[in-house]
Amino acid sequence: MKDTRATARPIITLEAVEKYYGDYHALRGISAEIRQGEFFSLLGPSGCGKTTLLRTIAGFEDLSAGRLFIDGQDMAGVPANKRPTNMVFQSYAIFPHLSVAENVGFGLRRTRLSKTDKAARVEAALAMVGLSGYGGRAAHALSGGQRQRVALARALILEPTVLLLDEPLSALDKKMRDQMQGELRRLQRQVGITFILVTHDQEEALIMSDRIAVMFEGQIAQLDTPQMLYRRPVSRKVGEFIGVMNFLPARATVADETHIEVEAAGLGRAVIGPDQLPGGWHPGQTQSVGIRPETMSILYPGETTDRRVATGVVEDLSYYGDMTYYEVRLDGVERPMTISMKNLVGRPVLERGTEARVAWDARSLVLFA
Amino acid sequence: MKRPLRVYAILYLAFLYAPIALLPVFAFNDGTVIAFPLRGFTWGWFEQLTEIPALHAAVLNSLKIAVSTAILATCLGVLAARAATRFAFPGKKGVMGLIMLPLVLPEIIVAVSLLVVLLQLGLSLGAWTVILGHVLIATPFSIAILNSAFQGLDLSLEEAAVDLGETRLSSFRLVTLPLVMPGIISSLLIAFTISLDEFIIAFFLTGTEPTLPVYLWGQLRFPQRLPVIMALGTLLVLASVLLLAIAEYARRRGAARTGQKDAGGFL
Numbered sequence: 001m002k003d004t005r006a007t008a009r010p011i012i013t014l015e016a017v018e019k020y021y022g023d024y025h026a027l028r029g030i031s032a033e034i035r036q037g038e039f040f041s042l043l044g045p046s047g048c049g050k051t052t053l054l055r056t057i058a059g060f061e062d063l064s065a066g067r068l069f070i071d072g073q074d075m076a077g078v079p080a081n082k083r084p085t086n087m088v089f090q091s092y093a094i095f096p097h098l099s100v101a102e103n104v105g106f107g108l109r110r111t112r113l114s115k116t117d118k119a120a121r122v123e124a125a126l127a128m129v130g131l132s133g134y135g136g137r138a139a140h141a142l143s144g145g146q147r148q149r150v151a152l153a154r155a156l157i158l159e160p161t162v163l164l165l166d167e168p169l170s171a172l173d174k175k176m177r178d179q180m181q182g183e184l185r186r187l188q189r190q191v192g193i194t195f196i197l198v199t200h201d202q203e204e205a206l207i208m209s210d211r212i213a214v215m216f217e218g219q220i221a222q223l224d225t226p227q228m229l230y231r232r233p234v235s236r237k238v239g240e241f242i243g244v245m246n247f248l249p250a251r252a253t254v255a256d257e258t259h260i261e262v263e264a265a266g267l268g269r270a271v272i273g274p275d276q277l278p279g280g281w282h283p284g285q286t287q288s289v290g291i292r293p294e295t296m297s298i299l300y301p302g303e304t305t306d307r308r309v310a311t312g313v314v315e316d317l318s319y320y321g322d323m324t325y326y327e328v329r330l331d332g333v334e335r336p337m338t339i340s341m342k343n344l345v346g347r348p349v350l351e352r353g354t355e356a357r358v359a360w361d362a363r364s365l366v367l368f369a
Numbered sequence: 370m371k372r373p374l375r376v377y378a379i380l381y382l383a384f385l386y387a388p389i390a391l392l393p394v395f396a397f398n399d400g401t402v403i404a405f406p407l408r409g410f411t412w413g414w415f416e417q418l419t420e421i422p423a424l425h426a427a428v429l430n431s432l433k434i435a436v437s438t439a440i441l442a443t444c445l446g447v448l449a450a451r452a453a454t455r456f457a458f459p460g461k462k463g464v465m466g467l468i469m470l471p472l473v474l475p476e477i478i479v480a481v482s483l484l485v486v487l488l489q490l491g492l493s494l495g496a497w498t499v500i501l502g503h504v505l506i507a508t509p510f511s512i513a514i515l516n517s518a519f520q521g522l523d524l525s526l527e528e529a530a531v532d533l534g535e536t537r538l539s540s541f542r543l544v545t546l547p548l549v550m551p552g553i554i555s556s557l558l559i560a561f562t563i564s565l566d567e568f569i570i571a572f573f574l575t576g577t578e579p580t581l582p583v584y585l586w587g588q589l590r591f592p593q594r595l596p597v598i599m600a601l602g603t604l605l606v607l608a609s610v611l612l613l614a615i616a617e618y619a620r621r622r623g624a625a626r627t628g629q630k631d632a633g634g635f636l
Contacts, residue, residue, distance in 0.1 A: 060528055080531045087532045093525035097547045107533035158533065 008035040010069075011162060011194050012057060017066035019052055019218075026052045028218040030066070034162075034196065039188050041197045041205040044215035045241070050198045053215070054164050057196065059083045071161050084161035088168045092151040094139045100126070101135030103150055107158040125153040128187070145176050152184075156191065163188075165197045169204065181207055202242045206230065214238050232278035236290065236368045245290045246337035248330075252367065255283035262367060264289045266330030266337075267310050270362040282369040293340040295364035298326060298350065299357040307359040312336075314354040324349050328356055389606060396600040401593050414600035424601070427584035431565055434496055434580060438503040438564035443556045445504070446511030447549070453512075454519040472509040479505060480573040487574070494576035502570035507560035514559060514620065518552025551619040558616035562609050581605075 010033040019027035026049050034040045042050035055061045059080030068075045070084060095103050105122040126132055129149035148168060155163055169177045185208050188195045199205050205212050206226040213223040222234045233239035250264040260272050260283055299305060312330035324343055327336040400408035453465055483502050530540035568582040575583055588594050
């Protein structure tokens with residue numbers, strides 16, 4: 001999409017990175033470039049290797065094979081304490097025996113700054129995360145959100161080339177998390193440092209990232225912008241992991257380089273473009289189409305449309321206040337599909353068993369092998 | 370139901386501590402016979418303590434052995450506790466079990482087997498052989514205490530220090546050591562107390578210089594010296610209780626400081 005950083009130089013380059021723990025193959029041939037100044041997320045279910053990859057970049061894990069460059073420098077043999085990266089740990093790892101200021105200033109121990117310079121840097125770092133004047137407090141007496149900010153200030157005070165964040169928001173409650181998502185994003189723009197965030201929360205990744213690498217079983221399944229990941233997932237697995245996606249059995253009937261005809265159960269025949277096969281050119285092996293809930297809508301009696309229309313029955317619904325999620329079973333399809341509708345004025349919530357006309361567009365379909 | 374339980378608890382405590390409570394009673398009793406009725410109050414037995422050179426030598430010897438034992442057992446305890454709480458390795462449970470075994474082994478068995486081994490090797494007995502034996506029995510206690518200190522530590526703490534530019538060693542010194550220091554102090558004091566009070570191993574392994582308990586045992590042959598021993602015993606009990614109390618205080622304070630739950634201990 002409109003990625004202003006598309007031309008930025010790579011700050012981290014991963015070349016065929018492999019990691020074994022004994023027989024366990026944690027990272028399987030990871031190759032990627034992370035660009036200067038971007039907010040990059042490693043997204044995946046637990047055990048997919050995202051944290052391992054982050055720790056590899058930090059220098060806490062050795063590579064079993066492959067190469068890692070940070071700012072053009074090969075990191076082979078460079079220990080964690082010599083790398084231009086700093087990390088915000090999942091537990092925050094705030095030193096409980098030190099004050100807030102001593103925690104934040106910990107990284108300055110080995111610099112040659114004078115005491116007053118150090119104190120000024122610490123105060124500036126605290127101000128940056130909204131904790132001005134907290135320096136004298138005991139670290140163990142802070143709340144979860146404050147600990148997180150201290151961890152951030154402590155990691156940023158050395159002005160690292162890359163800031164690594166290991167599920168930094170998972171320990172916070174929902175309200176606090178929403179607030180910190182916004183603050184982290186603002187902070188990243190303000191300091192201009194490359195952030196690499198590990199998360200299992202797809203919503204969090206979509207909200208915060210410039211680009212996301214979706215990982216499954218030690219491999220990057222897709223590396224893309226949030227919009228592309230959401231609209232054009234390369235596989236059913238990615239489509240399922242990010243948001244909600246409906247899948248219908250389908251096969252491609254006519255196919256050439258510019259024009260593909262598919263026959264999807266319940267929807268009928270449609271003509272789509274080659275960009276709707278993000279997983280690669282595979283019309284012969286097409287098994288299903290995917291379609292997002294909000295790209296469809298249920299037509300109310302008397303409502304007309306120039307979109308395609310399919311018919312079905314409302315089997316179930318979940319009312320969320322602002323939205324209603326309908327489970328609609330299209331004629332000729334076994335499983336119901338989810339359709340989300342905004343609850344606007346003049347749009348009563350439909351009841352179970354209502355016969356429904358469903359409007360959809362061929363542009364919203366994604367084909368999967 | 371409650372009353373019988375209370376009576377039972379009181380009887381139980383009396384059985385445990387009444388003999389010890391008699392120590393100070395006779396230590397201040399102005400008579401050489403250890404029997405009621407009491408004769409009157411005196412500081413005399415305590416004064417006599419200051420006039421026995423052999424006793425002073427034994428005390429000095431015991432202190433030397435106890436301090437060495439405390440330091441060695443605590444060092445070994447730190448290494449073992451760190452390994453046990455931080456790393457997974459094959460045979461870990463077995464190894465830890467073997468290390469903790471001296472806790473339940475009869476001391477006399479340990480003492481006799483150590484004696485046999487030392488004599489077979491042709492080594493001469495002395496303070497260092499007692500230290501060896503005491504380290505063996507004190508180390509499990511040190512590990513138990515230090516395990517609880519290390520267990521509460523977030524593994525990310527040392528990594529965070531490394532991440533901020535420190536080496537592995539300086540991270541340990543700057544972060545881990547201060548956080549487990551209460552555990553270390555507690556371990557030092559308890560190992561010290563164990564060594565100071567220990568008799569069986571010292572009896573078998575000591576050479577020509579007896580430790581304090583061994584010296585005490587030797588003096589029991591002379592009934593007229595019994596009150597002096599009572600006085601000395603009183604001092605020993607006081608010192609032991611005091612040391613254990615300080616040790617427990619240090620352990621609890623450490624637990625509170627790192628924000629962990631109080632997970633047992635010895636007191």
